[in-house]
Amino acid sequence: MQSRLRTLMLCGVVVWAGCAAPNPEGVVGEEPAAKERPAADSAEEVRQDWAIVVHGGAGTPPRDMSDERRQGYEQALLGAVAAGEEHLAAGGTAVDAVELMVVLLEDDERFNAGKGAVFTHDAVHELDAAVMDGSDRSCGAVAGVKTVRNPIRLARLVMDRSPHVFLIGEGAEQFATEMEVERVENSWFDTEGRRKSLERALASEKEEKHGTVGAVALDTHGNLAAATSTGGLTNKRFGRVGDVPVIGAGTYADNACCGISGTGKGEQFIRHTVARSIAARVQFEGLSIDEAARRVFAEHLDDGDGGVIMIDRAGRIGMHYNTGGMYRAWADASGTRGVAIWEQE
Amino acid sequence: MQSRLRTLMLCGVVVWAGCAAPNPEGVVGEEPAAKERPAADSAEEVRQDWAIVVHGGAGTPPRDMSDERRQGYEQALLGAVAAGEEHLAAGGTAVDAVELMVVLLEDDERFNAGKGAVFTHDAVHELDAAVMDGSDRSCGAVAGVKTVRNPIRLARLVMDRSPHVFLIGEGAEQFATEMEVERVENSWFDTEGRRKSLERALASEKEEKHGTVGAVALDTHGNLAAATSTGGLTNKRFGRVGDVPVIGAGTYADNACCGISGTGKGEQFIRHTVARSIAARVQFEGLSIDEAARRVFAEHLDDGDGGVIMIDRAGRIGMHYNTGGMYRAWADASGTRGVAIWEQE
Numbered sequence: 001m002q003s004r005l006r007t008l009m010l011c012g013v014v015v016w017a018g019c020a021a022p023n024p025e026g027v028v029g030e031e032p033a034a035k036e037r038p039a040a041d042s043a044e045e046v047r048q049d050w051a052i053v054v055h056g057g058a059g060t061p062p063r064d065m066s067d068e069r070r071q072g073y074e075q076a077l078l079g080a081v082a083a084g085e086e087h088l089a090a091g092g093t094a095v096d097a098v099e100l101m102v103v104l105l106e107d108d109e110r111f112n113a114g115k116g117a118v119f120t121h122d123a124v125h126e127l128d129a130a131v132m133d134g135s136d137r138s139c140g141a142v143a144g145v146k147t148v149r150n151p152i153r154l155a156r157l158v159m160d161r162s163p164h165v166f167l168i169g170e171g172a173e174q175f176a177t178e179m180e181v182e183r184v185e186n187s188w189f190d191t192e193g194r195r196k197s198l199e200r201a202l203a204s205e206k207e208e209k210h211g212t213v214g215a216v217a218l219d220t221h222g223n224l225a226a227a228t229s230t231g232g233l234t235n236k237r238f239g240r241v242g243d244v245p246v247i248g249a250g251t252y253a254d255n256a257c258c259g260i261s262g263t264g265k266g267e268q269f270i271r272h273t274v275a276r277s278i279a280a281r282v283q284f285e286g287l288s289i290d291e292a293a294r295r296v297f298a299e300h301l302d303d304g305d306g307g308v309i310m311i312d313r314a315g316r317i318g319m320h321y322n323t324g325g326m327y328r329a330w331a332d333a334s335g336t337r338g339v340a341i342w343e344q345e
Numbered sequence: 346m347q348s349r350l351r352t353l354m355l356c357g358v359v360v361w362a363g364c365a366a367p368n369p370e371g372v373v374g375e376e377p378a379a380k381e382r383p384a385a386d387s388a389e390e391v392r393q394d395w396a397i398v399v400h401g402g403a404g405t406p407p408r409d410m411s412d413e414r415r416q417g418y419e420q421a422l423l424g425a426v427a428a429g430e431e432h433l434a435a436g437g438t439a440v441d442a443v444e445l446m447v448v449l450l451e452d453d454e455r456f457n458a459g460k461g462a463v464f465t466h467d468a469v470h471e472l473d474a475a476v477m478d479g480s481d482r483s484c485g486a487v488a489g490v491k492t493v494r495n496p497i498r499l500a501r502l503v504m505d506r507s508p509h510v511f512l513i514g515e516g517a518e519q520f521a522t523e524m525e526v527e528r529v530e531n532s533w534f535d536t537e538g539r540r541k542s543l544e545r546a547l548a549s550e551k552e553e554k555h556g557t558v559g560a561v562a563l564d565t566h567g568n569l570a571a572a573t574s575t576g577g578l579t580n581k582r583f584g585r586v587g588d589v590p591v592i593g594a595g596t597y598a599d600n601a602c603c604g605i606s607g608t609g610k611g612e613q614f615i616r617h618t619v620a621r622s623i624a625a626r627v628q629f630e631g632l633s634i635d636e637a638a639r640r641v642f643a644e645h646l647d648d649g650d651g652g653v654i655m656i657d658r659a660g661r662i663g664m665h666y667n668t669g670g671m672y673r674a675w676a677d678a679s680g681t682r683g684v685a686i687w688e689q690e
Contacts, residue, residue: 164582168514170514171585276622285629
């Protein structure tokens, strides 16, 4: 179990403060937000009016990445955060914010979700996504989707407009047709980089992992939400589903404790119900999100398995991973904001 | 929330004691089982060498059911338990026992799993199943399978023979071909009763719920396992997946706390991660399985949502539901055994 212990907990790397932060006070609606929010664990804690964290996957980002490439990632992550911030600061809901942010990351071909999704073994794309609203634990998930430009939008529609919470394959496509969501040819998701990854993976007969995207938000009404979207594993076998659409594995939100979006080896996240296990330790053991994640990773996951982003009900942001790095950015109403890829920038 | 409170907890209805129970002592292998089993919460507790519980669905079994029909259900459930008992008493593993018992229930057309599975809206059958081994939380799940005679066998093969834990649709079928599991025409699953249910459901434009099957076992080595299999909802939309293959929703097993198999409204079980939530309250709050289930049902589920069967690490059996009844049977090494459909027999 020695190998499981290289877990890193990072919250403080603040790189970006250039964007004029909206003043969250004054735009939170008629009722002060705090009245509607559950009490934080400690009366001493500062409660954030809103908070956001996004990820673009955990893995081994090359240390020799060019400045240009790195800045591209950072701008993409910060762009998503800025959009979420604008929405939340204006009193918008957490569930809308996480959907909006994930749509932006899906549309960015740097990330393995939506445009830029990896190729399966059969050189097509099969996309999974899930969203969860912590205010009532309503949720929606899709798996094995092939022609929906933004799978997270379809997951949201499953949540809002269907009696079900989980639709797969052709059934999910049929629902997409009914809902009139934007469709694309499967080849629209193709990118050169992902094709090279497939060629490499086919040559080595291995699957290759690339960054899922996800977002967690706390809104001014005190509600948490989480959303995750992925193309899965390069060279994955036909029909394989990972943790993303499995509520409690890669995605979970409950106002009683926290919102979580995970990224990493889906099989491990399912086996150990990683998101729900972290949330349960916050909820029933009274641990902080950081300590809960640290324990779940140390006790159950292997080095390199992945990472999570988290926000608790007081708006504290947590990011935890046991890989070489995790693409991530965050902001809250106090003016804290940042972006990071590795532990040290 | 008043309507959520009609939860019934039943353990003591013992109807069957006619079968010659094997003597579990003496066949538990070289090491006394207790040495390998985690300590129970209380030193006063009797630890069972092995324990079994199965279900054939929760719902509203008609009170005016004929004796013949009722006896048919009872014999089917008791037959599964007897097979599991023989296996466990001979030192077999919990994960083999739950697979074996679920295969028997799948093959029995009374239940909505395998032969006798309900029809989808499009008048075909789409089957889901999952199995989980509490010794290491390894698991396997399949969803949307159409030609695999025993979906639980395929779920087990996903667990044992694939690098993945969750395969869906055509990908799961392709894996079934590789594994050479028994295949049938989709129409093999047809039964007259289920066709009538579909006609009724189509006429009312509603989906209809029928009993999933499941099994939980503790073996003489101290390991827990759970398995669940279902045809889902009559008239369900194409591609809908319920809680059964979602690890932590309808199926969960962890030697640290308990094994659980659920049956009922899959969407509710997914939203509230019912199995994992019960297990978490046992694990982190120190509640008994009965109390944990009572709280999760009272706090999160609506009247009529479903039921769970459970075994904790000391071999205590729990059964909890908030429907009119739940088909179930149980046995343990102390000689306790029984079968029940309603709260009073």
